Amino acid sequence: MDFKFCRLVENPNKERVLIVDFNPQKTCNFNCMYCQLGPTTNLTNERQLFFPVKEILEEIKQVFEEEVPDITVLKGKGEPSLYSELGKLIDEIRDLNSKTKIKVVTNGTFLHDRKLRREISKSHIIQLNIDTVVPEEAEKINRHHKGVKLDYILEGALSLALKYEGQFNVSVNILEGVNDSLENIDKMWRLLQRLQPNSVKIGEIEPYKASEEHENVSPEFVRMTKNIWKDLPFNVQYNFQ
Numbered sequence: 001m002d003f004k005f006c007r008l009v010e011n012p013n014k015e016r017v018l019i020v021d022f023n024p025q026k027t028c029n030f031n032c033m034y035c036q037l038g039p040t041t042n043l044t045n046e047r048q049l050f051f052p053v054k055e056i057l058e059e060i061k062q063v064f065e066e067e068v069p070d071i072t073v074l075k076g077k078g079e080p081s082l083y084s085e086l087g088k089l090i091d092e093i094r095d096l097n098s099k100t101k102i103k104v105v106t107n108g109t110f111l112h113d114r115k116l117r118r119e120i121s122k123s124h125i126i127q128l129n130i131d132t133v134v135p136e137e138a139e140k141i142n143r144h145h146k147g148v149k150l151d152y153i154l155e156g157a158l159s160l161a162l163k164y165e166g167q168f169n170v171s172v173n174i175l176e177g178v179n180d181s182l183e184n185i186d187k188m189w190r191l192l193q194r195l196q197p198n199s200v201k202i203g204e205i206e207p208y209k210a211s212e213e214h215e216n217v218s219p220e221f222v223r224m225t226k227n228i229w230k231d232l233p234f235n236v237q238y239n240f241q
């Protein structure tokens with residue numbers, strides 16, 4: 001069946017995953033150099049009701065009638081927290097079926113908003129994508145909307161981490177010559193110490209590994225990162241070659 005918002009996939013752990021996209025492609029407040037959805041065509045920092053919750057939920061209901069996925073990932077085609085009814089959507093999915101785990105993948109730009117933090121905290125898993133804690137690097141790699149402030153992201157993430165009871169994962173993408181700096185790795189280590197997530201993934205994005213513009217990050221960088229991060233008291237996965 002063809003759906004407007006939903007697609008079912010299987011993840012490497014053989015879990016069934018329902019991906020729900022509810023921003024018009026491609027609506028984001030970032031325009032990341034590596035974004036697999038392509039360039040951001042609607043760069044906005046304004047939360048909006050892109051589609052009625054009822055319409056999205058109707059599709060999810062149809063999927064659940066056939067199969068309840070292990071995980072329902074709220075991703076948007078862009079940043080999901082730009083969708084102004086994200087909280088309501090999470091509530092409604094929880095009411096629909098308590099077996100599926102709800103996961104939100106976010107760049108963290110609205111986590112400084114207490115109301116959004118409360119809403120998003122009803123999900124079972126939050127994946128925070130943060131590539132750098134150095135503002136000049138963020139401007140280069142994430143090319144964010146001018147209304148986005150890195151300090152707000154960091155404050156918001158720390159506030160979330162203090163109270164969130166679900167599984168909190170962090171993902172860091174590294175691009176050679178952009179955010180593979182000692183300053184980033186060092187400051188990120190400090191941030192991670194404070195966030196105490198359940199797990200962290202750090203590595204390179206596949207298409208860029210092979211691109212001419214971006215070499216693979218150097219073995220020295222990988223060694224340095226593993227050395228500085230070696231004592232982090234949670235699972236760290238290194239996805240370098």
Ligand code: SF4
Nearest residue numbers: 028030031032035078
């Ligand atoms: S935040 Fe996510 S969706 Fe937005 S541009 Fe970056 S990778 Fe793409």
